[in-house]
Amino acid sequence: MITTARCQSPAFAVIPLQDAPQHFSQVASWHHQECERQGLKSTLVLRQQRLMLHMQTASIPTTLVALVNQQLVGCVSLVDYTYRTSQRMPKVNSPSPLWLSNLYVDEVHRRCGIGNQLIDAAKQYARLLNADELWLSASDFTDYYQKRGWSIERRTRLAGRPVNVMRVLL
Template sequence: MERELAWHRVSLASCPDYLDQVATWHHRECLRQGLQSHQDKRRERLLQHLIGCACVPQTWLALEPGSGDLIGCVSVVSYHLGARPGTPQADTPLWLSNLFVAPEWRRQGVASGLIEGVRQFSRELGMTGLWLTATDQSEFYRRRGWQLVRRAKLGGRWVNVMTHALGDTP
């Protein structure tokens, strides 16, 4: 059963004290998936997410009210060649990335809420779709309307490349 709004979403830019914890989560998740990762490089990349406003890259946090404990995070990035932080062009693909929810908060709507926040942000930027790569969570995304486009080899492993149209409804 979902907890009724037992958490709230904020930008990493507004809560930079969580940067090291988010970097640790990203690093551990990459290692779990068999990817090479260096925590200091993860932290360095996340510094670009602190610019705030309607810019990409951007990371949002799920925080537990009261305690302010970090319970999840998600990012939106552009892998466009030469992409620099800023407002992307409408034809630049945006990618949902680094979705993570603390184990004790899973299956309670946190991931879906974080994804919806990214969808809303992307629509506000005038984007028509989002992309992601998934391995072991492809079914989770499929149930939320994401479509498999192709399989591709990334970092020495096979992933599903998925997309989601950004209409007015979830």
């Protein structure tokens, strides 16, 4: 990992988005950008509507945000796609799978370990819910996840693009 002055911040925290509602608009914008990058149909209004569900007191869906000196620098979400009937997310064998979604770190703060810390926080949260595995779909960043213990369970298509369905045991 490259260590620079921007990476050495003593005031780092990962907290639920519902505890930092002032960052809602930026997180919704990042989610929208990611959907567009993946070729998924999205609007900012739709992302905001879906993200509102993450602000409720229910345990899933949830979004965690990374703050450096109280400045928003990244986010990650945990969702349960079992309630969807569309084929956008590949089916898995688990009766109630948790999916890691929307991992994003602001460009200025990349390569500082923030993505790893967001993933670790998501894993810890999932363990509190008695989950024994996490799933995700990745097209561009498969190597990133494989280096962190995720395995490719199968390949499929999402929005017409090839993706790897990946899993990690908790």
